[in-house]
Amino acid sequence: MIRHVILGAGVAGITAAEAIRASDQTADITIVSEDPHGFYSRPGLAYYLSGELPEKQLYVYSKEDWQRLNVRFVQARATRLLPQEHRLELGEAGALIYDRLLLATGSTAVRLNIPGAELQGVVKLDTFDDTRHIFTLARRARSAVVVGGGIIAVELVEGLRAQGLNVHYFLRGERYWPNVLDEKESRLVEKRLAEHGINLHYHTDAAEILEKRGKVAGVRTAKGENIRCEIVAAGIGVRPRMELAQAAGLATERGILVDEYLQTSQADIFAAGDAAQVFDPLTGISSIDTLWYPARQQGRAAAQNMTGGRQPFRRNVAVNVLRLAGVMIAIIGSVGTGEEPLDVARGSSETWRRLPNTIAVGSGGGVNQVRLTIGEQTLLGAVVMGEQTLARPLQELISNQVDITPVRDQLLQPSMPLGQVLMDFWYTTSGKPS
Amino acid sequence: MPISTSISSPTTRHEALASGHVVPESARCVQCGICTFNCPIGIDVRRYARLGEHITNPRCLTCGECVQRCPRCVLRFDRLNIFKERGK
């Protein structure tokens, strides 16, 4: 019987197990994870922190779901991979021999690299236990400093504020998330944060974390200003976990390199999810998505290939719908503003920042805004802020690469009501009644 | 208190009652569980979203609580059989 070993109990690993089980009720499946909490919603951690969700809600699977999946679960840290011997070593927990291995090891938050980063009180929002740790610290803290420019940083800001702390948010440049949002969009998020009592510090870098008896006591900025706080939280990007693969001699770059079948440079080892850097034959580029749904699709495709199928993973247009500072934002396809390239950020796709020859047009004011990236004949991307009615039609027009020639000129005219033009066009192309 | 959401779904309870049942768009769902947690009668909405199934549970009140609270705009009301999920 073929022995399937899956390293990682995140959404990529679990979805792969589901797909193997669906194809064969008797398949031998072992899942290994070092996280004692098993399978939970990582995006949900932000709502656990903000007090919108109780802890037990984070678990995606019920007892019955686990029974149905019917896998052997080993809680251990994998320490070494020996591809020639088909062996995965688990430290004191022994070793596993596999016929097919899936590396679904995810990614981890990048740690701050400044003096004091090891002090008690420096936190990240990456795992269940990280979140619990923040709760414990927040009970005794009055102020927190948050650094980082993307989604997780703002989730930390909101979460710490919800814990009743006075929150200082450090922005490197002159606005929030400049490589994905345009100025108007950034300002909207900043305004909402300020309205909720967040202290925004522009052009501010943390240079050193100050200590008192081994604990965080404050932050010294690069400009020499001291800010008192008991917690320093960082959301400065993530790093795919590829140590095992690298040490085992598998091909890696920024992530574990896999082809469109999710196969690594070793035929019986596959990789999926945040850890994988996946080749796209359509563009010839290998990229990393640190998003929930692509991790799920990759896990499923990998499983099909591990069980003898030949199923390529086809990247869909990357879509992420977010709530930042209470504002709904849909980011669809290529939308980058071309500013400031960044390491891999959590909950993002490298395709967002890949901008071909395009024109950006925007419309709306106040909290409701739409921005389009318009190519020669198709829409390449969109950012929809606030009211979300347009998000779905845009997602369809962009994913299906609908020829927009009939309305392209109208979309480029500054005085045109973008929303109306788009809705009308979508109704005509999709055949939906208006 | 969490920072409140300024935008709510345009769906009113009246429209909801008139228009059928809740439909998920699974590709947007991050399985956070906010929908399930807020359903007043304890329907496991997240499970439907994971499996990509319409919420056809006859006990659903079509109150719209899950639709409004979902932080990823996964859920919407759909009129039975008029708009079919397309392209999935």
Ligand SMILES: Cc1cc2nc3c(=O)[nH]c(=O)nc-3n(C[C@H](O)[C@H](O)[C@H](O)COP(=O)(O)OP(=O)(O)OC[C@H]3O[C@@H](n4cnc5c(N)ncnc54)[C@H](O)[C@@H]3O)c2cc1C
């Ligand atoms: C706070 C937060 C907010 C997010 N928000 C969004 C969002 O809005 N939208 C979105 O699409 N995505 C979001 N994401 C990203 C999303 O959660 C990830 O893309 C997704 O979880 C990736 O799944 P995965 O299975 O690849 O990896 P993971 O979920 O990271 O799972 C990896 C697993 O491997 C285990 N593991 C790794 N190495 C070893 C080892 N050596 N030995 C044993 N076990 C090991 C880990 O313990 C873990 O169980 C967010 C993430 C976080 C943390």
Ligand code: SF4
């Ligand atoms: S609230 Fe939305 S994103 Fe969260 S589990 Fe429910 S449907 Fe999915």
Ligand code: SF4
């Ligand atoms: S509409 Fe109301 S009753 Fe129906 S599933 Fe959603 S929250 Fe539950």
